[in-house]
Amino acid sequence: MPTLERHDEVFVLDLGDTENRFHPDWLAEVDGLLDEVERAEGPRALVTAATGKFFSNGLDLDWLSTHGDRASEYVVSVHELFARVLSLPMITVAALQGHTFAAGAMLSLAHDFRVMRADRGFWCLPEADINIPFTPGMSALIQARLSPQTAHESMTTARRYGGQDALAAGIVDRAAGEEAVRETALEIARSLAAKAGPTLGTIKSRMYVPALNALRDKDNPFG
Numbered sequence: 491m492p493t494l495e496r497h498d499e500v501f502v503l504d505l506g507d508t509e510n511r512f513h514p515d516w517l518a519e520v521d522g523l524l525d526e527v528e529r530a531e532g533p534r535a536l537v538t539a540a541t542g543k544f545f546s547n548g549l550d551l552d553w554l555s556t557h558g559d560r561a562s563e564y565v566v567s568v569h570e571l572f573a574r575v576l577s578l579p580m581i582t583v584a585a586l587q588g589h590t591f592a593a594g595a596m597l598s599l600a601h602d603f604r605v606m607r608a609d610r611g612f613w614c615l616p617e618a619d620i621n622i623p624f625t626p627g628m629s630a631l632i633q634a635r636l637s638p639q640t641a642h643e644s645m646t647t648a649r650r651y652g653g654q655d656a657l658a659a660g661i662v663d664r665a666a667g668e669e670a671v672r673e674t675a676l677e678i679a680r681s682l683a684a685k686a687g688p689t690l691g692t693i694k695s696r697m698y699v700p701a702l703n704a705l706r707d708k709d710n711p712f713g
Contacts (some may be wrong), residue, residue, distance in 0.1 A: 499683035535679035539585040575600035579691025581682040585675035608653035608665035613686025627705035
């Protein structure tokens, strides 16, 4: 399950050491840990990381296949996680040490910055291959955070981007060696921790109005 540590001004949210899929219990745990981060005062920033082979493989499709009657409720909770991270009133950095797929990739895009391992692991939106269309909220998030060319390619071709390719496409901001991914993310976060506060939260909320509105449409999450 996810854990939270604090290193001076930087909170580190570790998503776990499995595929870190978005099981409802996992989502609830992450939400509670983000509550703790938001309650903190003073300069602060957030690094979201993971341990092992995966950053996150996204939706828990096994759980969803046996709880179809809760699909709408589940997607609303996933959308709210994206919206919350996108508008947090502090700088956020995703440290992508492993595979970052589907909703896991979307979660990475909700962060202000991304650092990806250069030599192994892929960032991918596989929905075109697994026949699961993006929700309007997901589409809005992706298109708000990537260039039109990269959004189009990643969404329609399910391309798997390695670290250097992701850097060239503007998906991530840094590519680093395996041992340097988390530390690089921490360095970025530390350097910008003083930006935290209501003004930054307002800037983000106004910058991403269309995406946030689409993600928070609880009445029609599937479009």
